Amino acid sequence: MSNDMQEMRVVLIGKSGTGKSSTGNTLLGSKVFDAKLSFNAVTKECVEGRFVDHNKNLTYICVDTPGLFDSSDKLAETALKIQSSVTKHCHKPHAFLLVLEATRFNHEDCFTLSYLQMMFGKEICEHLIIVVTHGERFQSDDHFMKKLKENDPLWDFIKKCGGRVIRIENESNSKQTARENLEETIEKLSRNGKEVYSCKYLSTCSEALAESLANYKGPKDIDKQLQDIQEILKRKLPGCCCCYDNNL
Ligand SMILES: Nc1nc2c(ncn2[C@@H]2O[C@H](COP(=O)(O)OP(=O)(O)O)[C@@H](O)[C@H]2O)c(=O)[nH]1
Ligand SMILES: [Mg+2]
Numbered sequence: 001m002s003n004d005m006q007e008m009r010v011v012l013i014g015k016s017g018t019g020k021s022s023t024g025n026t027l028l029g030s031k032v033f034d035a036k037l038s039f040n041a042v043t044k045e046c047v048e049g050r051f052v053d054h055n056k057n058l059t060y061i062c063v064d065t066p067g068l069f070d071s072s073d074k075l076a077e078t079a080l081k082i083q084s085s086v087t088k089h090c091h092k093p094h095a096f097l098l099v100l101e102a103t104r105f106n107h108e109d110c111f112t113l114s115y116l117q118m119m120f121g122k123e124i125c126e127h128l129i130i131v132v133t134h135g136e137r138f139q140s141d142d143h144f145m146k147k148l149k150e151n152d153p154l155w156d157f158i159k160k161c162g163g164r165v166i167r168i169e170n171e172s173n174s175k176q177t178a179r180e181n182l183e184e185t186i187e188k189l190s191r192n193g194k195e196v197y198s199c200k201y202l203s204t205c206s207e208a209l210a211e212s213l214a215n216y217k218g219p220k221d222i223d224k225q226l227q228d229i230q231e232i233l234k235r236k237l238p239g240c241c242c243c244y245d246n247n248l
Contacts, residue, residue, distance in 0.1 A: 005052075006193050009061045009090045010186060013082070013116070014099035015109070016067030019133030022170035023099050024049055024062045026178050033064045035170075046085030058193075063090040068115060069108050075115065075225045076213040083119045083206055093197050094190035095127055096120075097182075098161065102132045102147070105154045111222050113160055118209065118229050121199035128161045129185055135167035135178070164189065201237060208232040 010027065012020040021033035032049035051060045065082045069075070086093065098112070116124050138144035144167050149155050158165050166185050168178035190196065199205070212229045220228075 004057065006056075006058045007061055008058055008186060008190070008193055009093040009095075009196075010063070011086050011090055011093045011096045012062065012064045012099060013096055014068060014112075016070055018099045018101045018104070019131075019170055020067075020097075020099045021064050023097060023131055023133060023168065023182070024064050026168065026170050026175045027051075027182050028060060028062055029175075029179060032062075046082065046089060048089040061090060063093075068112060069222060074213060074216055075222065076209045076216065076229060079115065079119045079229075080206060080209045080213065083202070083209070086120075087202070093127065094193060094195070095129055095186045096124060096197070097129050097131045097186075099131050099133060101134060102151075102154065103134070103137070105151065105157070107153075108222060110153055110157060111226060113157065114226055114230070118226065118233065119205060120197070121201050121205060123197060123199040125160075125162050127189065127195075127197040128164065129189060130158055130161055130165040131182070132165065132167045133170055135169040136172060138167055141167070204236050205233065208236055 012024050014020050019035075021035035024033045025031050025035060028049050028051040030051070032051075033047055045066065047064045049062045049064070051062075052058075053060065063086060065085065066073075066078055068078065070078065096116075098116075100109070113125075116128075132144070132148075135144070138147060148158060148165065164185065166181055168181055169175075170178065172178070187193070208229055211232050212225070215228065216225075
């Protein structure tokens with residue numbers, strides 16, 4: 001590998017079954033991640049994949065993560081797993097791909113931004129790209145945007161996440177268009193790799209998650225679990241609330 005080989009670090013994030021692993025495979029151009037139709041989450045731990053693009057002198061490093069709201073999980077536990085794995089495999093990522101299946105967007109999804117901010121701070125918003133899979137369900141980009149705007153909670157959510165949204169099709173015979181679309185969006189967002197995510201409160205976020213997990217006493221709704229974490233964060237970071245999304 002030549003010394004001036006650049007890295008592009010990307011995290012795949014989202015609920016189980018939305019197409020995270022498939023999107024990672026499309027981006028890396030081969031079947032690196034296990035993608036399948038399943039009622040149970042397939043990716044239980046974070047997995048790393050790489051692709052070296054010799055033409056661009058660029059290595060894509062991609063981390064696939066467990067589903068965000070997998071039913072039996074404690075949210076703080078999943079959050080700590082995702083956070084520590086991202087720090088380990090994908091230090092200072094250029095982009096977080098938030099993978100969604102637009103037709104399945106529901107009440108639970110509205111909590112995603114709060115949840116992500118508790119893991120990665122508000123700084124994550126600058127580096128989020130919403131990737132809608134099953135892109136061929138939409139006849140054109142105009143049709144896609146029209147359908148997104150018709151769904152008020154989904155459109156509000158997209159705007160809060162910075163408004164960057166693309167559609168891709170992971171199951172088409174030629175995945176080249178989807179791949180190019182992903183690469184172009186990531187490279188534009190990161191200004192060709194110059195801008196990376198970082199958050200100076202990351203260790204405080206993990207302390208808050210660990211404290212909430214230690215206090216966890218049996219099943220609680222998503223909003224209740226997130227409120228607990230938020231309360232701890234507010235105490236640890238007075239005057240500097242990490243969680244700007246008010247869905248809680
Ligand atoms: N038709 C279609 N199927 C997809 C697409 N993306 C993912 N899938 C399918 O959806 C299922 C779940 O995908 P997977 O990547 O395992 O989701 P994950 O749990 O988020 O990692 C698999 O059967 C995939 O083949 C897509 O863009 N189009
Ligand atoms: Mg998966």
